[in-house]
Amino acid sequence: MRHTISILLENEAGALSRVAGLFSARGYNIESLTVAPTEDPSMSRMTIVTKGTDEIIEQITKQLNKLIDVIKLIDLTEGVYIERELMLVKVNVSTAHHREEIKRFVDIFRGRIIDVSETNYTIEMTGTGDKLDAFIKTIDSTLILEVVRSGVLGIARGSKSLRV
Amino acid sequence: MNKANEAEMMMGGDIFVNALIAEGVEHIFGYPGGATLHIYDAIFKQNKLQHILVRHEQGAVHAADGYARSTGKPGVALVTSGPGATNAITGIATAYLDSIPMVIITGQVPTALIGNDAFQEVDAIGISRPCTKHNFLVKDVKDLAEIMKKAFYIATTGRPGPVLVDIPKDVTINRAVFEYPETVEMRSYKPVVSGHLGQIRKAAEMMLSAKRPMIYSGGGVVLGDSSKELIDLTRLLGYPITQTLMGLGSYPPTDKQFVGMLGMHGTYEANMAMHECDVLIAIGARFEDRVTGAVDKFCPYAKIIHIDIDPSSISKNVKVDIPIVGAVDQVLQDLIQTIKETDQKPDAEALTTWWKQIEIWRAKNCLRYDRNSPLIKPQFVLEKLSELTEGNAFIASDVGQHQMFVAQYYQFAQPRHWINSGGLGTMGFGLPAAMGVQIAHPDETVVCVTGDGSIQMCIQELSTCQQFDLPIKIIMLNNGYLGMVRQWQELFYDKRYSHTYMEALPDFIKLAESYGHIGMRIEKPSEVENALAEGLAIKDRLVFMDFVIDQDEMVYPMIAAGKGHHEMLLSPEGELA
Numbered sequence A: 001m002r003h004t005i006s007i008l009l010e011n012e013a014g015a016l017s018r019v020a021g022l023f024s025a026r027g028y029n030i031e032s033l034t035v036a037p038t039e040d041p042s043m044s045r046m047t048i049v050t051k052g053t054d055e056i057i058e059q060i061t062k063q064l065n066k067l068i069d070v071i072k073l074i075d076l077t078e079g080v081y082i083e084r085e086l087m088l089v090k091v092n093v094s095t096a097h098h099r100e101e102i103k104r105f106v107d108i109f110r111g112r113i114i115d116v117s118e119t120n121y122t123i124e125m126t127g128t129g130d131k132l133d134a135f136i137k138t139i140d141s142t143l144i145l146e147v148v149r150s151g152v153l154g155i156a157r158g159s160k161s162l163r164v
Numbered sequence B: 001m002n003k004a005n006e007a008e009m010m011m012g013g014d015i016f017v018n019a020l021i022a023e024g025v026e027h028i029f030g031y032p033g034g035a036t037l038h039i040y041d042a043i044f045k046q047n048k049l050q051h052i053l054v055r056h057e058q059g060a061v062h063a064a065d066g067y068a069r070s071t072g073k074p075g076v077a078l079v080t081s082g083p084g085a086t087n088a089i090t091g092i093a094t095a096y097l098d099s100i101p102m103v104i105i106t107g108q109v110p111t112a113l114i115g116n117d118a119f120q121e122v123d124a125i126g127i128s129r130p131c132t133k134h135n136f137l138v139k140d141v142k143d144l145a146e147i148m149k150k151a152f153y154i155a156t157t158g159r160p161g162p163v164l165v166d167i168p169k170d171v172t173i174n175r176a177v178f179e180y181p182e183t184v185e186m187r188s189y190k191p192v193v194s195g196h197l198g199q200i201r202k203a204a205e206m207m208l209s210a211k212r213p214m215i216y217s218g219g220g221v222v223l224g225d226s227s228k229e230l231i232d233l234t235r236l237l238g239y240p241i242t243q244t245l246m247g248l249g250s251y252p253p254t255d256k257q258f259v260g261m262l263g264m265h266g267t268y269e270a271n272m273a274m275h276e277c278d279v280l281i282a283i284g285a286r287f288e289d290r291v292t293g294a295v296d297k298f299c300p301y302a303k304i305i306h307i308d309i310d311p312s313s314i315s316k317n318v319k320v321d322i323p324i325v326g327a328v329d330q331v332l333q334d335l336i337q338t339i340k341e342t343d344q345k346p347d348a349e350a351l352t353t354w355w356k357q358i359e360i361w362r363a364k365n366c367l368r369y370d371r372n373s374p375l376i377k378p379q380f381v382l383e384k385l386s387e388l389t390e391g392n393a394f395i396a397s398d399v400g401q402h403q404m405f406v407a408q409y410y411q412f413a414q415p416r417h418w419i420n421s422g423g424l425g426t427m428g429f430g431l432p433a434a435m436g437v438q439i440a441h442p443d444e445t446v447v448c449v450t451g452d453g454s455i456q457m458c459i460q461e462l463s464t465c466q467q468f469d470l471p472i473k474i475i476m477l478n479n480g481y482l483g484m485v486r487q488w489q490e491l492f493y494d495k496r497y498s499h500t501y502m503e504a505l506p507d508f509i510k511l512a513e514s515y516g517h518i519g520m521r522i523e524k525p526s527e528v529e530n531a532l533a534e535g536l537a538i539k540d541r542l543v544f545m546d547f548v549i550d551q552d553e554m555v556y557p558m559i560a561a562g563k564g565h566h567e568m569l570l571s572p573e574g575e576l577a
């Protein structure tokens, strides 16, 4: 099953490679990984999306907890949570028809066009991974020049929060 | 900055040495190089810390490891950057797999050159990451003392392990005020100590309702200095106990309740009892594959209780029913207390039946061997060694058949006396590890049991033994083969002995003598006992005893790959019973 694990870790050089190294050394899957400092610059927040049986996920969380740089973690999948991903897409829109069509889909998917040139639009869109996938499927694939995705971010719903 | 402050400033090299002294370190094993020149200069200028110069960095780390295993104190090794660091890796990985507390210091190129492929630069942090508990790069001399403190703290607490500290050369030259922190507080690292009382109560209940109970204990009991608690619990319950390779010495092997080692080369009675038990009590053991055999056939009738300090050991290989995470001594004390307080008693009747069954298995005498052979049997050498030393010698071994023979035939009377690379299985470990043990215990008998293959992996350390007057007794079981590999080829590859014959063995006697040691060659069974007695009686010299043994001897019992505990191969002699 797919799990989204959220981790608070020391913002130390090498902390990211400890996590990445753990996954590769033990043969665990990483579907996506995002990391950036938190409001407290001594800590980073990482979101990892991984797949595995219950036993493997249990091992993954234990092994992560064992890393000295990991302060705390939660498996968001165990509760209700929100997942978001940011995507930037550059598309070729050299004809009026294409400009029209892309504009319409962007509106439907509640994205924004954030850059316009003679032949290109750059679209910004956030949402769950599924929604972003659906958008990519919807538009004419021959128009796509570039897709950049941030990877998944997650946060628990309600008053539950991951903090020290 | 004013003059007074400047006077208090210390160079990184001196801070390093003072940090070690503040940690109570007395011995450090190492090998110098360009990146560690300032550290070596600081070592030269003091006399509290004794440095033992090895002949290869692998030897330094194994020696520090042997020191740690035999004392419980952290072992310390110091190597230079680049090749010094890479040579140390085998030793670090060896310590990591057996959870040995160690601090390894690697020199590094100056900070300004890091990342430039500078002379003797390797990414020691990157290379050692998967085989250390943690590692640190010291970027500023101001951080050095605190990092050293953290390194020792992490290495010795929780589930112990090696910690590497990489120190760039400029950090050893730059100056800072030396202040060694008294304590460490890390928000990201807080090892658990006591086990959950609710779980302990549940475990006690399950243990006491067992009909065919079995205690299986491992290296965690040795590392956690919990031998006394283990003995108390086992005696209180009256249950059979088996131990892993790493656990030997923490329960008296001559006791009736001890059924021998389990696993690939474990005894018939231990493995059969594992297979048939209904409650398994695992204590400081990690269900490694050489212990479990095929996991799908592992303890098919048992509910499992698992006590371990490392949560990630729980249900890693085998799913357990009652996990208890905590330090072994604490958990066992609580468990003993709980058992004493409850009205429930072990089921005496069921236990009598269970012991009867175990005695039937034990009567098979699976460790019997041919005592009338005209050739020296390795089992006989170890049996005699055990008798002559009354099980009280420190035995450091290498890896192979000889290692298994020690485990089977040497009756370790005390914990921390059996020094072997169980996890990584590192040939070359024995001699340098024995050096570390002998440095820590200058007046004790320290034996290195080795094979003609393994000894040659770190044989250069005979020179270190000469320099530091280490009177180690080397017992080499010379079968002219890489015996353990040959055993597999004999059993599973139709006797195609591919590259397991050592056709060009040196004259070990002359070799030992050339290093200033005493050499002995023993070729007949009738000479074994006297030779051992003679060798052991020499207290001030290293004695290299080359026992020419039966080339065809095999280690039995054996569980082949993919087989369960109940599917052992027994020796021809064992089958006769």
Ligand SMILES: Cc1ncc(C[n+]2csc(CCOP(=O)(O)OP(=O)(O)O)c2C)c(N)n1
Pocket (backbone or CB within 6 Å): B398, B399, B400, B401, B402, B403, B425, B426, B427, B428, B450, B451, B452, B453, B454, B455, B477, B479, B481, B482, B483, B484, B485
């Ligand atoms: C560094 C290393 N290389 C290879 C092996 C694989 N190996 C395991 S046992 C063994 C043979 C050991 O031979 P020897 O030391 O003569 O001992 P014996 O088995 O004959 O007692 C080998 C090659 C190992 N364990 N370690």
